Amino acid sequence: MAELQFFTGTMDSGKSTLALQTNHNHAARGRVGRIFTSHDRAGAATLSSRLGLQHDAIEVSPHFDFWTYVVSELTHGARVDYLICDEAQFYSSVQIDQLARVVDELQVDVFAFGILTDFRTAMFPGSQRLVELADRMNVLQVEALCWCGKRATHNARTENGEMVTEGDVIVVGDVEGGDREQAEVGYEVLCRQHHRRRLTASRAKAVSMIGEPLPFT
Structure with a gap:
């Protein structure tokens, strides 16, 4: 059964690195996926990590429709086994609903990565919807540290x-x-x-x- 998984942590906790590793692991087993990002530090249409790793990606604009995209790909004979969705906090609540529908009705795995709250400590709408809908939520174990040495939250x-x-x-x-x-x-x-x-x-x-x-x- 396909799942919607949400991986979250503060900035500098390795989310994008894990997204790239997740894609590598699934591709190595012969699965075919698509990589998405939004407002990445490296610029449009690129998923990058602070370790210097990067991969071409599809930029998620405010009007991007995940359901329409995946259905179109499948209709034209393409194979889609999973989606890697980085910077998912920037996606709209509607787009998160579309991802859940892709999982449930098309049996495509979705791996979403993002932070929970913005600089005002308010939860991003996309992250909030992921918390509400995800089959599994994973808090990254690589702890980012405050300048004082305590765990950064x-x-x-x-x-x-x-x-x-x-x-x-x-x-x-x-x-x-x-x-x-x-x-x-x-x-x-x-x-x-x-x-x-x-x-x-x-x-x-x-x-x-x-x-x-x-x-x-």
Whole structure:
């Protein structure tokens, strides 16, 4: 029986790497799949991991219809055994419903990968629908770490090293330093305590030089 599986974790927990590995494992057994992504760090139509691995993918636009796509492929004689769906948090609730229908009515396995919440700690609609519909939900065991060494549980957006809690939900960035001088917007994973206090790694370094007051207000 086909299944809808959802793999989730914070940024930097290896979701895209696992998506690529999952595709490799199934392809090695002679299965034929399709890879999808949305707003990937490497650009449109590419599934990439921070380890440098990447694979061509189909870009999921807001109006993309998974059901229509798979039915069309099968009708034209193509083989589709499974779908790899990365950055699934950016899919709409309707698109997640389409994926569930593909599983139930066409017996095509769907492996979805994504984060649960945005930088405001609000759940993405796509992730929420996956939690509601998935046959299995898997929390990745590779723990991303906050700068303090604790397990990171929250995704923070930064501008010039300062955490922000307002702005567009989708702004593509990365947790790597890279061209940080030229890229104002970045992302950082934090533990709940430091996310609540908006204490990023760069701010913590600055504060450590002058001493931080006790958090009693």
